[in-house]
Amino acid sequence: MTDRRSFLRGAFAAGVGGVATASVSGAAASVSGAAASEAGDAERPLRGFHGVHQAGVEEAPLPRTSVVAFDVIAENRRELADLMRAITDRARVLTAGGVPDGAGITAPPADSGVLGPDVPGGRLLVTAGVGASLFDGRFGLASRRPAGLTTMPTFPNDALDPAWCHGDLSLQLSARDEDTVVHALRDIARHTRGAAQIRWRMDGFVSPPRPSGTPRNLLGFRDGTANPAPADLGRLVWNADGGTFLVVRLIRMLVEFWDRVGITEQEQIIGRARDTGAPLDGDGEFDPPRFAADPIGKIIPLTSHIRLANPRTAQTEGSRILRRGFNYDRGVDAVGDLDMGLVFTCYQRDIASQFEAVQHRLKDEPLVDYVRPFGGGYFLVLPGARDDRDFLGRALLA
Known part of the structure; x- marks a missing residue:
């Protein structure tokens, strides 16, 4: 109870005061464009925080x-x-960057200091x-409650x-550097303490294209x-109001088992060549x-992943999704097996039909x-x- 009331009286009342924000609107307006996916674009700012849509959906992972x-x-x-305002304010500040406010001699610092004395702007995407x-x-x-928003069921398998x-x-917090993600999570958790508590969290990473093209997942195949x-x-x-539906699936990959499967069988299961990512009937x-x-599936089996997921017919064209995959690695499990896999996320207008x-x-x-x-x-x-x-969710809470 004390923590919750501290949130209401303190953290939210501070608003965006944790970081200097005189130029937040200007900073948000001055950065645009999709996320940089090439090493040479590492310093290019991401799109600003404000907009019809939230950032982190259309941008390259x-x-x-x-x-x-x-x-x-x-x-x-x-x-x-108040909670949604606090999340919005912190996301606005963290994506714009700035110098954290000073704190009194006995007060805790206004910022964790993970990113140093000056929080870089334009290096973070926040999607709520x-x-x-x-x-x-x-x-x-x-x-x-939107008709299309349900609780994820348990599917076969x-x-x-x-x-x-x-x-x-x-x-979802995304950045080029892990410390930027950690900094943002700590900041938001601090400012929402007493109103929300973490239920689960999974960290992920995207491999660079090797040697080019779409990044690979931990099965060794290109993903997306x-x-x-x-x-x-x-x-x-995108829905008419600027929102979209997100599906998150945490998928463990039995990589030690997979690594004992012949390459021909792997490619038949997926339907693509592992080295190039080409469909088995392409180059x-x-x-x-x-x-x-x-x-009859002589070249690409009828049971292959790509053929079942996207048959490429007029009847199934509308069920396509915007897929975003992130690899995860949690070390080993209780019996010493590698615990790694995929943080699968996808976006669509309608979860049931897509x-x-x-x-x-x-x-x-x-x-x-x-x-x-x-x-x-x-x-x-x-x-x-x-x-x-x-603030995020204003129309919902009005």
């Missing part, structure tokens, strides 16, 4: 990320609104969402652990080759597979012998904050 789910422990709707459980009876929001599933809120083109995102990803990574010319349609097509595919989905959840990524007076 950054090397480091943390996906965090929270349980809200605020006691009423007003306190929930809400889960179906936020729309229960606690805050009077039941009638406002899942091994879900409740401790790693769902959440009232989601937060067939994503929709930017021109299709308005139709497949380059982005060559479209010619499924219609191979109706992600779930794909998931049902993948039921019992050969790949299920080598992967174990154990966590994740469904979330509504809120529309963006339009300016420095707006």
